[in-house]
Amino acid sequence: MNALIYTEDQKLIIRKPNGLQYEFENTDQPELGFDFDVLIYDDIEVVIEKWEESKCFDDQVQRPITGAEKEIIENYISNSEPPIGVTLNNQYVSDLMNQLKGNLDDFMGNYGFEDLTEVTFAGREGSNHPYRSNARRVMEFTDSQYVIYDQLVNEIFATREDHLKPIEDYINQLPIASLLPDHER
Numbered sequence: 001m002n003a004l005i006y007t008e009d010q011k012l013i014i015r016k017p018n019g020l021q022y023e024f025e026n027t028d029q030p031e032l033g034f035d036f037d038v039l040i041y042d043d044i045e046v047v048i049e050k051w052e053e054s055k056c057f058d059d060q061v062q063r064p065i066t067g068a069e070k071e072i073i074e075n076y077i078s079n080s081e082p083p084i085g086v087t088l089n090n091q092y093v094s095d096l097m098n099q100l101k102g103n104l105d106d107f108m109g110n111y112g113f114e115d116l117t118e119v120t121f122a123g124r125e126g127s128n129h130p131y132r133s134n135a136r137r138v139m140e141f142t143d144s145q146y147v148i149y150d151q152l153v154n155e156i157f158a159t160r161e162d163h164l165k166p167i168e169d170y171i172n173q174l175p176i177a178s179l180l181p182d183h184e185r
Helices: 067-079 088-110 116-123 132-157 167-171
Strands: 003-006 012-015 021-024 038-041 045-048
Touching (some): 003 067, 088 116, 116 132
Antiparallel strands (some): 003 012, 003 038, 012 021
């Protein structure tokens, strides 16, 4: 789960064992005791000692990270501190909001709507829109998403970072978009 990535454009990305991920833009490369221009310690583990601007990533000369280098990288990750204000709680809330937005987009799409403005117009009281009942279903689904999201956010912020459940446990509490058999579109 740990990761350390240093890119050719001086971006440093770090992921801690608990899943907290943060990045630094326009930063000097970490002092790890070995030479590199690009370092990827994640799903793949490679070092690019000399980045060539004219080549894409796959065409660069790469070498695997050695065992000793892995230990140094792991030590760097464990000693690294996130920027001020970056917490696992905030990351979880952001991840939940992204999931919620995806759920809403899926549900709206299932009922033939492109955005909430269209849903609000079609589902308003007194509407004669041909798909007003679908729009109302979308609005009810949106309400349920936000009610549960608010409860989860309160729970996440009330929980110490080291006692948080995996993010999937929170995401799985959001209602899933489903298509009712009598939809009109």
